[in-house]
Amino acid sequence: MAQFMADIRSSLVNALHDALSSTGVDLPEGFQPGLERPARRTHGDWSSNAALALAKRVGCNPRELADALAEYLRANLPEHVDEVSVAGPGFVNFRLAPTWLHSVVTDAVAAGVDHYGRHNFGAGQTVIVEFVSANPTGPVHAGHGRGAAYGDALARLLERCGFKVYREFYINDRGTQMDLYAASLAARRDGKAVPEEGYSGQYIEDWAAEMPRDVDVRSWGQQRALADQRAALALLSVRFDNWFSEQTLLDSGAIQQTLVALADAGATYRSEGALWLRSSDYGDDKDRVLIKTDGEYTYLLPDIAYHRNKLERAGAHGLLINVWGADHHGYVARMKAAMTALGCDPERLEVVITQLVRLERDGEEVRISKRTGDLIELREVVEEVGADAARFAYLLQSMDTSFTFDLDKVAAQVMENPVFYVQMAHARLCSIAARARAEGVVRADWRDVDLALLSHERELEMMRQIAVLAEVIVAAANERAPHRVTVWLREFASTVHGFYHDCYVVGTGIAPELTQARLVLVDAARIGLAVGLETLGVSAPEAM
RNA sequence: GCCCACGUAGCUCAGGGGAAAGAGCACUUGCCUCCGGAGCAAGGGGUCGCAGGUUCGAAUCCUGCCGUGGGCGCCA
Numbered sequence: 001m002a003q004f005m006a007d008i009r010s011s012l013v014n015a016l017h018d019a020l021s022s023t024g025v026d027l028p029e030g031f032q033p034g035l036e037r038p039a040r041r042t043h044g045d046w047s048s049n050a051a052l053a054l055a056k057r058v059g060c061n062p063r064e065l066a067d068a069l070a071e072y073l074r075a076n077l078p079e080h081v082d083e084v085s086v087a088g089p090g091f092v093n094f095r096l097a098p099t100w101l102h103s104v105v106t107d108a109v110a111a112g113v114d115h116y117g118r119h120n121f122g123a124g125q126t127v128i129v130e131f132v133s134a135n136p137t138g139p140v141h142a143g144h145g146r147g148a149a150y151g152d153a154l155a156r157l158l159e160r161c162g163f164k165v166y167r168e169f170y171i172n173d174r175g176t177q178m179d180l181y182a183a184s185l186a187a188r189r190d191g192k193a194v195p196e197e198g199y200s201g202q203y204i205e206d207w208a209a210e211m212p213r214d215v216d217v218r219s220w221g222q223q224r225a226l227a228d229q230r231a232a233l234a235l236l237s238v239r240f241d242n243w244f245s246e247q248t249l250l251d252s253g254a255i256q257q258t259l260v261a262l263a264d265a266g267a268t269y270r271s272e273g274a275l276w277l278r279s280s281d282y283g284d285d286k287d288r289v290l291i292k293t294d295g296e297y298t299y300l301l302p303d304i305a306y307h308r309n310k311l312e313r314a315g316a317h318g319l320l321i322n323v324w325g326a327d328h329h330g331y332v333a334r335m336k337a338a339m340t341a342l343g344c345d346p347e348r349l350e351v352v353i354t355q356l357v358r359l360e361r362d363g364e365e366v367r368i369s370k371r372t373g374d375l376i377e378l379r380e381v382v383e384e385v386g387a388d389a390a391r392f393a394y395l396l397q398s399m400d401t402s403f404t405f406d407l408d409k410v411a412a413q414v415m416e417n418p419v420f421y422v423q424m425a426h427a428r429l430c431s432i433a434a435r436a437r438a439e440g441v442v443r444a445d446w447r448d449v450d451l452a453l454l455s456h457e458r459e460l461e462m463m464r465q466i467a468v469l470a471e472v473i474v475a476a477a478n479e480r481a482p483h484r485v486t487v488w489l490r491e492f493a494s495t496v497h498g499f500y501h502d503c504y505v506v507g508t509g510i511a512p513e514l515t516q517a518r519l520v521l522v523d524a525a526r527i528g529l530a531v532g533l534e535t536l537g538v539s540a541p542e543a544m
Numbered sequence: 545g546c547c548c549a550c551g552u553a554g555c556u557c558a559g560g561g562g563a564a565a566g567a568g569c570a571c572u573u574g575c576c577u578c579c580g581g582a583g584c585a586a587g588g589g590g591u592c593g594c595a596g597g598u599u600c601g602a603a604u605c606c607u608g609c610c611g612u613g614g615g616c617g618c619c620a
């Protein structure tokens with residue numbers, strides 16, 4: 001599996017190193033020959049720009065250097081390499097032997113869905129991924145869905161890379177917004193107008209109507225909102241390991257301890273009746289208030305205490321990843337400043353900003369507005385389009401782009417909807433295997449099957465892409481970019497449909513040995529699709 | 545005004561130092577004796593926002609400008 005990929009890669013890098021030293025090039029400190037997959041297959045399976053990068057230093061023509069490297073490499077062919085060539089301005093291209101692809105297939109089949117594309121470079125490291133963290137003052141809306149799908153997919157990717165991951169939701173269950181929320185609920189229950197700056201929206205009416213008379217409004221309202229959020233997120237298959245209450249930080253004294261720690265660090269001062277954090281000493285634009293003149297904490301102070309708590313739980317080498325909406329980006333500098341003031345490495349806190357979501361229905365924009373109360377709830381979105389389609393749509397693009405979620409298109413169970421295209425590819429592979437069973441084909445052990453029979457371009461392409469998946473998972477995890485997996489899935493599904501169309505597996509005209517080889521390939525491809533879908537948290541149905 | 549992200553095909557978006565710019569949708573045209581046609585194949589469609597710079601090489605990195613969205617609270 002990934003083991004093999006690492007091996008082919010390092011074997012090529014080592015070979016390039018040897019070739020370079022044979023030419024007597026004196027290499028810059030720590031030089032690593034570049035090795036990448038060429039955009040065009042005609043350029044080979046792997047390509048190195050080492051000659052281009054070093055030509056100037058050596059003082060010769062890049063082609064000449066590339067020729068010298070290629071000559072050495074041809075005389076000392078690394079394993080699985082069929083051909084070494086020089087092309088373009090001075091690229092050294094490697095073409096691999098089919099044996100390489102055969103091991104890709106057997107690795108995938110041997111590893112299965114649970115182990116293929118699994119890596120262990122994260123072993124021993126804890127990551128706390130905090131996401132959604134909506135206020136407990138109402139339902140989660142469609143915009144939260146993006147953070148929810150993203151946070152969970154990122155967690156899954158990190159888990160596949162060996163990290164110990166905690167999914168965490170921070171509950172702002174105290175402060176001004178909670179007061180306003182409780183006041184709004186009480187007002188509507190009593191048939192009065194909601195207070196100024198209060199919460200309106202239909203859900204306030206509904207919840208106020210179902211609220212018993214003799215309850216603590218705050219507490220009841222909070223439980224009501226949390227239950228609703230939890231249920232809506234569960235509909236999207238997002239579950240948290242920890243729902244962390246801000247109130248517990250007050251109860252445990254953690255906030256007081258944080259104040260003391262900040263004061264000890266000389267990072268606070270009193271001015272104009274408030275307590276300030278010297279955040280501008282630590283990279284923020286300005287200083288920030290921690291305790292208001294009325295004695296109440298700002299949002300920031302408990303949140304600093306919370307991050308301190310998380311760092312402690314994550315351990316010495318632990319990492320915190322926060323997923324915040326674009327409307328919170330201005331908050332990043334002050335939180336990092338606070339972490340720095342407390343003497344911890346700000347690098348251990350990573351904040352991913354997700355750009356906002358635009359909703360469309362029938363090509364018309366649907367406003368996600370809290371003020372008017374006509375927000376589209378996440379629950380509505382999931383109920384309308386389904387959890388799989390919603391997640392796939394949320395994870396289709398980079399989090400850096402604000403994207404348009406078209407409810408009609410995402411809901412459509414048709415080919416133009418990528419999630420069905422990908423799931424269909426998986427179902428088709430399953431149906432081939434089922435067909436083989438129904439036809440009474442006895443599957444040989446994959447170790448006894450001659451994979452050299454797989455020579456159709458569709459088959460070769462499938463094998464190459466299965467190999468790429470293992471790298472895609474690493475890149476997606478390291479770049480915090482689950483959409484890389486989504487992109488791979490779409491491309492791979494396209495190859496699978498092509499294979500399905502061109503390469504029959506069972507049938508009267510198919511040689512039994514070829515059927516066997518293709519059944520193994522079908523299994524490997526099915527595993528690839530299932531692994532990709534699993535890292536996104538999208539189901540891989542056997543039939544549709 | 546300052547800060548962040550984005551600007552790539554008609555639309556939604558990949559690619560984020562390398563070789564001739566990609567996908568899906570939409571449009572045009574082919575393909576069902578046979579594992580599900582919910583599919584496959586072919587075609588048209590681009591000054592990669594604009595202008596400089598760095599580099600052997602820039603859609604990609606840097607600077608400025610223009611445009612879009614978001615932020616700039618003792619709200620969260």
